[in-house]
Amino acid sequence: MGNKRDSVVVHCAATPNGQHFTAEQIDQWHAERGFKRDMSIRPGYAKLQHIGYHYVITLDGQLHRGRPLEEVGAHAQGYNAKSIGICMVGTDKFTLRQWEMLLKLIQRLEAHLDTVLKLYGHNELNPRKLCPGFNVPAWVKRKFRPLDHNILEGSFL
Ligand SMILES: [Zn+2]
Numbered sequence: 002m003g004n005k006r007d008s009v010v011v012h013c014a015a016t017p018n019g020q021h022f023t024a025e026q027i028d029q030w031h032a033e034r035g036f037k038r039d040m041s042i043r044p045g046y047a048k049l050q051h052i053g054y055h056y057v058i059t060l061d062g063q064l065h066r067g068r069p070l071e072e073v074g075a076h077a078q079g080y081n082a083k084s085i086g087i088c089m090v091g092t093d094k095f096t097l098r099q100w101e102m103l104l105k106l107i108q109r110l111e112a113h114l115d116t117v118l119k120l121y122g123h124n125e126l127n128p129r130k131l132c133p134g135f136n137v138p139a140w141v142k143r144k145f146r147p148l149d150h151n152i153l154e155g156s157f158l
Contacts, residue, residue, distance in 0.1 A: 006070060008084040008119040009107060010077045010126065012054065013133040018094040019153050024049060024057040024065035027088065036075050043069040054086040056106060060153075062098025064106060077126050085110060085118070093134025094153040104145045 016022045032051035040050060052067040053075030059065060067086075068074055076086035087106060089095050095103075111118055122137035124130045135151045 006083055006085050006114060006118070007116065008080070008121060009110065010080060010084045010086050010121050010123055011103070011133045011137055012076060012086060012088040012123050013092055013095075014057075014088055014090045015092055015132060016090055018091045019060070020091075021060050022090050023059065024052065024067065027054070027057055027090075028052040028067070031075070038068055039072060042072045054088040056085075056087045057090065058087065058095075058099050058102045058106070059090050060096050060099065062096060062102045064102055077121075077123055080121075080126050084121070089133060091134070091153070093131075094151055095147070096153045100145075100147050100152070 014022060014027055028049040028051050031053050036051045036053050038050050038052070046069045047066040049067055054067045055070060055074055057065040057067060067088075070085065074081050074084065074086040076088075077084060087103065089099050089103065091099070107118065107120065120137055120141055122135070123132040125137065135147065140147060
């Protein structure tokens with residue numbers, strides 16, 4: 002409770018680009034890895050009982066809640082206590098709606114928490130990870146414009 006969040010860690014689901022997967026499926030994978038939420042922290046918040054992320058952004062750009070912010074995530078070893086975990090479905094190509102939602106979510110979180118969040122890609126914190134499949138600092142530097150090769154072609158959107 003009262004965890005001070007100062008950062009966001011961006012992840013990808015490492016699922017085939019352009020294939021739709023749901024937050025429920027990610028929850029199931031995390032269940033298989035032994036993750037377990039503490040449902041007593043905010044009873045009634047989201048129905049996913051295992052997922053390690055706070056948010057999932059699916060191909061259609063929809064935002065799905067995982068853990069509440071009050072609950073420590075399970076997504077970036079050594080950084081969970083102070084960070085918010087966001088997962089984009091895909092591996093390294095995301096729809097324009099996903100890119101838009103990622104930025105919107107970060108802006109909403111900063112307004113809600115009244116702070117400027119540090120933004121990391123998982124691969125910056127753990128050099129063995131390719132996740133999230135793009136360079137977060139470069140994306141920030143480009144004023145949150147994704148590179149062409151990180152945009153899913155022919156996004157149905
Ligand atoms: Zn990751």
